Amino acid sequence: MPVKIAPSILSADFMNLERELARIATADLVHVDVMDNHFVPNLTLGLPVVRRIVEVSPVPVDVHLMIEDADRWAPEFARAGVASVTFHAEATQAPVRLARELRSLGARAGVALRPASPVEPFFDLLPELDMVLVMTVEPGFGGQSFIEGTLPKVRRTRDAITAAGTDTWLQVDGGVSRETIARIAQAGADVFVAGSAVYGADDVAAEIAELRSRASTIWA
Ligand SMILES: O=C(CO)[C@H](O)[C@H](O)COP(=O)(O)O
Numbered sequence: 001m002p003v004k005i006a007p008s009i010l011s012a013d014f015m016n017l018e019r020e021l022a023r024i025a026t027a028d029l030v031h032v033d034v035m036d037n038h039f040v041p042n043l044t045l046g047l048p049v050v051r052r053i054v055e056v057s058p059v060p061v062d063v064h065l066m067i068e069d070a071d072r073w074a075p076e077f078a079r080a081g082v083a084s085v086t087f088h089a090e091a092t093q094a095p096v097r098l099a100r101e102l103r104s105l106g107a108r109a110g111v112a113l114r115p116a117s118p119v120e121p122f123f124d125l126l127p128e129l130d131m132v133l134v135m136t137v138e139p140g141f142g143g144q145s146f147i148e149g150t151l152p153k154v155r156r157t158r159d160a161i162t163a164a165g166t167d168t169w170l171q172v173d174g175g176v177s178r179e180t181i182a183r184i185a186q187a188g189a190d191v192f193v194a195g196s197a198v199y200g201a202d203d204v205a206a207e208i209a210e211l212r213s214r215a216s217t218i219w220a
């Protein structure tokens with residue numbers, strides 16, 4: 001089954017991260033948003049915290065870097081032992097060189113795109129990438145509403161991955177909820193980040209199961 005649910009700890013209780021990670025043990029990945037207050041107008045957490053998350057997380061760690069100078073910093077997150085490192089296309093000088101370096105360090109390599117950034121330049125480069133992240137909100141904050149106008153980009157990306165025949169995952173991040181997930185899956189996404197929808201639910205495990213079920217129906 002291709003569908004993966006990746007709760008974002010951006011909406012978790014940062015004072016109790018170990019407990020918050022344990023609550024999402026039935027998820028496929030945990031999504032960790034790293035923000036530097038330069039690439040986006042928000043500041044979250046950095047390498048020392050990510051290293052501890054890797055040690056205690058019950059599921060593989062998926063890092064989303066919203067930082068400038070990804071070429072300098074992204075490899076450090078791979079060295080921290082995360083499963084995947086996604087850097088923004090807008091924050092790197094050399095995406096292929098960086099993706100190759102991340103892979104050589106044992107991490108999956110992902111490229112992320114702001115809603116207004118074109119994905120087409122990456123179509124010929126898909127064999128170099130383990131994941132494409134199409135942002136479905138402007139990066140920086142959880143709890144924003146889904147931007148419907150990003151769906152055609154998700155569909156074009158899925159079509160390009162199918163044409164390339166690569167095993168590149170297609171992640172969406174921002175405004176994923178019970179209301180939006182089926183439409184996003186219909187457009188071709190297979191990895192779904194959900195922060196406020198999961199951590200805002202009374203029963204976190206039930207919410208993860210519900211999101212997975214709604215997306216899986218489309219993929220079945
Ligand atoms: O990268 C992000 C914000 O830049 C977060 O991963 C994303 O916003 C998740 O939050 P929500 O599901 O509440 O929209």
Ligand SMILES: [Co+2]
Pocket residue numbers: 008031032033064173193
């Ligand atoms: Co994110």
